[in-house]
Amino acid sequence: MxxxxxxxxxxxxxxxxxxxxxxxxxxxxxxxxxxxxxxxxxxxxxxxxxxxxxxxxxxxxxxxxxxxxxRGLMPLTRDAVRVSDLLARVGAELAPRARAKGLAWRFDAPAELPLVTDEDKLVRLVRTLADNAVRHTTEGEVVLVARPAASGVTLEVRDSGPGIDPELIVETEDVIAGRATTRPPRLLGFGLRLAGRLVRILGASLTMAAGPQGTTCHLVVPDLAAAESGRTAQAATA
The missing domain is CATH 1.10.287 (Helix Hairpins)
Structure with a gap:
């Protein structure tokens, strides 16, 4: 009820x-x-x-x-995906908007980079970060980069915008960690609030760095199959 x-x-x-x-x-x-x-x-x-x-x-x-x-109504699923296909899906939606603003859009990912993850949630996460980059960048480019990592992949969303406010980075980290805070609230947008929740649910990590040359969002996304195999192996040797 x-x-x-x-x-x-x-x-x-x-x-x-x-x-x-x-x-x-x-x-x-x-x-x-x-x-x-x-x-x-x-x-x-x-x-x-x-x-x-x-x-x-x-x-x-x-x-x-x-x-x-x-409310826990979106359980984690395990989907076998190619990361390049996932980034192409995000690009199909956001690249036209970026180019309409005069921005270059590109992504760099190995053609055969596999990952077992919740495809819908990871697409939403990357799209949210990339959408934020497009909205706040007035000239230059938005770049998505994927590389293999130990037991998963790394994903980066880079832009040449003015750089995200450091206080908003801290607030996003609070959302990811599920921490309550006594700091005066800032207007952290819905996008970054959603990103924080998705990072936590996917078991990923997100670091954000901002400077005069723009913002870089660095994601490390675990392969859920590899993580599960690791837990099974640990349980067997315990």
């Missing part, structure tokens, strides 16, 4: 998603059917409606996904 907060979240999910989808649907129809009759200003206004509605819907989805994670 759902608790009152869970019932409220379920209701809000419907109440927010439905009107947003209606707004996006009708604005898309107006844009397509009125292409020849709309002024430049009207087309720009409809584009802003679409963009703002999409952003708001993404925030809504993130809030409810985090709520599902916190």
């Amino acid at each position: 759902k608790t009152l907060p869970e019932q409220l979240l379920s209701g809000l999910s419907h109440e927010l998603r439905t009107p947003l989808n209606v707004i996006m649907g009708y604005s898309a129809i107006l844009r397509e059917e009125g292409e020849d009759n709309l002024s430049k200003e009207q087309r720009l206004a409809l584009d802003r409606i679409q963009s703002s509605s999409s952003s708001l819907l993404a925030y809504v989805e993130t809030i409810f996904y985090m709520a599902e994670l916190d």
Whole structure:
């Protein structure tokens, strides 16, 4: 049986998603059917409606996904993936946005780099970090790099933006560790809050370094099959 907060979240999910989808649907129809009759200003206004509605819907989805994670309703799965394919999926979504801002987008990963992990959660994690990089970088590039590591892979998201605030790095580390803090709250975005939760659930580690040349997010993601084999071997010798 759902608790009152869970019932409220379920209701809000419907109440927010439905009107947003209606707004996006009708604005898309107006844009397509009125292409020849709309002024430049009207087309720009409809584009802003679409963009703002999409952003708001993404925030809504993130809030409810985090709520599902916190309630333990998103169990960890074990999927055999190729890391290059995973990065290509992220690029298919974010590269057009990066290029529309005049940014270079590239990723560097061995073609045959396997990993057993929760594919959906890792895609969400990398997409969240890369989306943050695209949004806060005004010139230069966003780069995704993957390399094999002991019992897993390392993934880096690099950008040439202004560099993330060091206090936000500390707050993200608090989320990853599940630590309560008495520091005055900053406006840590939903994206980094989600990233912190996903890092913890995947058993990964995340370090963030920022400077005048941009921000680098360094992920170490364990191979779940290798980790499980290691635990089994330890139990057998105990």
